[in-house]
Amino acid sequence: MPLPPRTTDRPAGARLTFPTGFLWGAATAAYQIEGAVREDGRTPSIWDTFSHTPGRVHAGDTGDQATDHYHRYREDVALMGDLGLQAYRFSISWSRVQPTGRGPAVERGLDFYRRLTDQLLEAGIQPVATLYHWDLPQELEDRGGWPERDTAERFGEYAALAAEALRDRVAVWTTLNEPWCSAFLGYGSGVHAPGRTDPRAALRAAHHLNLGHGRAVAALRSTLPAGSQVAVSLNLHQVRALTQAPADLDAARRIDAVGNRIFTGPILQGGYPADLRTDTEHLVDWDALVHPGDEQAIGAPLDLLGINYYTPTLVSAPPADAVAPTPAKAAEHDAHGASEHSPWPGSESVLFHQPPGDRTAMGWSIDSSGLFDLVTGVARANPGLGLLITENGAAFEDVLTADGEVHDPERIAYLHTHLAAVHQAIAAGADVRGYFLWSLLDNFEWAYGYAKRFGAVYVDYPTQRRIPKASAHWYAATARANTIEPVPNPS
Ligand code: IFM
Numbered sequence: 389m390p391l392p393p394r395t396t397d398r399p400a401g402a403r404l405t406f407p408t409g410f411l412w413g414a415a416t417a418a419y420q421i422e423g424a425v426r427e428d429g430r431t432p433s434i435w436d437t438f439s440h441t442p443g444r445v446h447a448g449d450t451g452d453q454a455t456d457h458y459h460r461y462r463e464d465v466a467l468m469g470d471l472g473l474q475a476y477r478f479s480i481s482w483s484r485v486q487p488t489g490r491g492p493a494v495e496r497g498l499d500f501y502r503r504l505t506d507q508l509l510e511a512g513i514q515p516v517a518t519l520y521h522w523d524l525p526q527e528l529e530d531r532g533g534w535p536e537r538d539t540a541e542r543f544g545e546y547a548a549l550a551a552e553a554l555r556d557r558v559a560v561w562t563t564l565n566e567p568w569c570s571a572f573l574g575y576g577s578g579v580h581a582p583g584r585t586d587p588r589a590a591l592r593a594a595h596h597l598n599l600g601h602g603r604a605v606a607a608l609r610s611t612l613p614a615g616s617q618v619a620v621s622l623n624l625h626q627v628r629a630l631t632q633a634p635a636d637l638d639a640a641r642r643i644d645a646v647g648n649r650i651f652t653g654p655i656l657q658g659g660y661p662a663d664l665r666t667d668t669e670h671l672v673d674w675d676a677l678v679h680p681g682d683e684q685a686i687g688a689p690l691d692l693l694g695i696n697y698y699t700p701t702l703v704s705a706p707p708a709d710a711v712a713p714t715p716a717k718a719a720e721h722d723a724h725g726a727s728e729h730s731p732w733p734g735s736e737s738v739l740f741h742q743p744p745g746d747r748t749a750m751g752w753s754i755d756s757s758g759l760f761d762l763v764t765g766v767a768r769a770n771p772g773l774g775l776l777i778t779e780n781g782a783a784f785e786d787v788l789t790a791d792g793e794v795h796d797p798e799r800i801a802y803l804h805t806h807l808a809a810v811h812q813a814i815a816a817g818a819d820v821r822g823y824f825l826w827s828l829l830d831n832f833e834w835a836y837g838y839a840k841r842f843g844a845v846y847v848d849y850p851t852q853r854r855i856p857k858a859s860a861h862w863y864a865a866t867a868r869a870n871t872i873e874p875v876p877n878p879s
Contacts, residue, residue: 404811405871411514411822412867413475414468414844415779417521417565419451420831422481424458428496431487433523434533434574435834438581449837455829456852458500465507467845467854468828471864475514477778477824478504479521479565485553486546489528489539493549501550505557516778516824517558518621519547519604521565522580522834529582534593534600535575544603551611559616562694562778563604566623567597567651572731579727579835587733591672595682598654602685609688620655621694621778624648624766625701626758630741635705642667642735643703654686656693656770668734692821694778695766697806699748700758702741748802749783749840756805760813767818774821780806781826783833783840786857794846794857803859807866808875825863829854 419435439450457464468476482489484497505515520543528539547563564570573580576590584590601620608618625647629640645664653661660683665674730736743753763775782802786794807823814820830843838849844860847853856864866872 401874403871404808404874406811407814408870409821410870411475411776412473412863412870413477413514413516413822413824414471414473414828414863415477415824415826416457416828416831417479417518418481418484419454419521419523420827420833421455421457421829423452423454423456425452427458428484428500429487429494430481430484430497432526433481433483434526434529434581435523436483437526437529438583439832439837441583444581444583445835446837446839449832449839451832454832455847455849457829460852461500461504462507463854464829465504465511465513467856468508468513469511471844471856471860472868473513473828473864474867475516475560475822475824476508476828477516477518477562479518479523480550481523482520482546483523483525485550487525487527489525489531489542490545493553498550498553501554502557505554509557514560515554515558516560516562517550517554518562518565519543519550520563520570520600522570522574524570524582533575533582533584534570534596535586535589536592537596537599540596540600540603543600544607547604548607548611551608555612555616559612560619560692561608561612561616562619562621563601563608564597565621565694565778566696567594567601567620568623568625568647570597572646572733576733577727577729577731579731585727585729587730587736588671590731591668591733592677594650595677598651598686599682601655602682602688605688605690606685617691617774619690619692619694619776619778620651621696622648622651622655623696623698623779624652624762626697626762626765627701627703628758630702630704630739633705635708636703639703639705639735639738643701643732643738646732646735647701652766652769654683655690656687656773658687659683671733690773692774692776693766693770694776695763696779696826697759697762697777698750698780698782699752700743700755700761702743704739704741706737706739746798748798749785750836752782754782754802754805756809759806760809760816763810763813763818763820764816767813772819774819776821777810777823779824779826781842781844783842786830786841786846788846788848788855792855794855796857796859799844799857799859800862803863803866804872805875807872811872
């Protein structure tokens with residue numbers, strides 16, 4: 389049943405109120421904020437190794453200290469309380485819980501998450517846990533990493549340990565965060581850890597991440613109390629063709645296949661799409677890679693789907709007379725850093741374009757219509773599935789001014805237009821249950837190190853002082869009111 393078109397039946401100028409119970413939150417990830425990388429039994433993850441490898445991360449930045457959240461979590465939870473957040477999405481560091489990626493849990497590692505979630509619950513903030521936000525224990529990478537099937541089995545085991553420890557505190561879980569980045573930036577373009585550049589390994593990694601998700605869902609279901617909710621967070625690309633020419637439409641189809649449907653196919657639609665298999669059959673033998681029963685395991689029913697959105701993706705076919713693929717060009721616009729290796733196996737020659745208009749400090753174009761189109765499209769394809777926006781936000785060149793404030797009107801405008809798009813999607817029938825701003829704090833932005841600030845709260849790294857930006861105050865007021873003003877000219 390198609391969703392009705394966008395509704396405009398509100399009186400002009402009326403405020404936009406979100407449904408009662410809409411969850412207002414903020415998100416972070418372990419390696420980006422925790423620091424304390426050698427404490428309480430934690431061992432290196434692939435991001436420790438990668439960030440300590442010269443030339444991999446801007447200015448040689450590492451997550452060794454990050455925002456020191458491991459020691460300052462009480463202060464951070466108090467800040468969340470001041471901002472009126474109702475939910476906090478954090479990730480668990482696998483290397484703290486199971487330092488070698490196998491065997492029994494390290495209680496001291498789990499204790500940190502017990503303390504954090506106790507503190508959240510005391511403050512009336514709902515904890516939402518992500519099991520994997522890109523930080524594979526290095527020892528598992530040394531044994532082959534995500535391109536190896538065993539890593540999926542290890543992930544299922546780790547999920548059971550984490551769930552057992554936190555089952556009485558955490559009711560909402562997501563398995564993986566943005567597996568596209570883990571597979572295709574980690575093993576394809578190599579701009580993320582572990583920095584490998586092998587298209588075959590990237591596709592194998594994607595399947596094993598999916599399988600790991602399936603194993604984790606099974607572990608969570610058998611460990612968590614009834615009523616707990618299980619999800620996955622995908623950075624779905626809102627892919628748009630530059631023109632309606634068949635070749636450009638085919639380029640969009642290809643990127644949709646290897647960017648989105650490689651995950652949504654088996655997770656939500658019963659299996660890998662035939663066109664993806666065809667586009668990549670020169671790289672992997674899908675029949676050998678996907679064992680009998682894998683797609684059923686991966687497709688175990690979910691309670692919620694997490695959607696992470698930042699910017700749309702505009703593509704076209706290469707010119708008919710192009711003599712060679714242009715992977716560098718493609719990678720330039722992969723939204724996570726340039727590489728001469730493509731993160732789009734099998735579709736390396738597709739061209740990526742920068743839409744006109746305003747951009748964030750990441751160079752990502754600002755277009756909230758992409759969020760509306762994405763959410764309504766997902767809702768149409770998955771009737772009955774609850775949706776959460778598990779990440780949305782923007783980096784800008786924030787400056788702490790002499791008055792001790794950070795004035796970030798661009799971020800307020802970004803959040804405003806994107807929240808209006810969420811509201812519009814709900815009005816059009818999408819079952820969006822909540823929104824998590826990325827990010828609570830400025831933090832380690834992966835290959836960009838500390839050069840990009842996504843936080844609603846400014847972090848003065850030398851002193852670790854937290855200063856809520858103007859956008860944090862705006863977001864707090866919005867969350868409290870459960871309402872936004874209409875946007876005069878949405879971007
Ligand atoms: O910082 C990242 C986050 O870890 C995953 N999603 C995108 C964010 C901004 O790049």
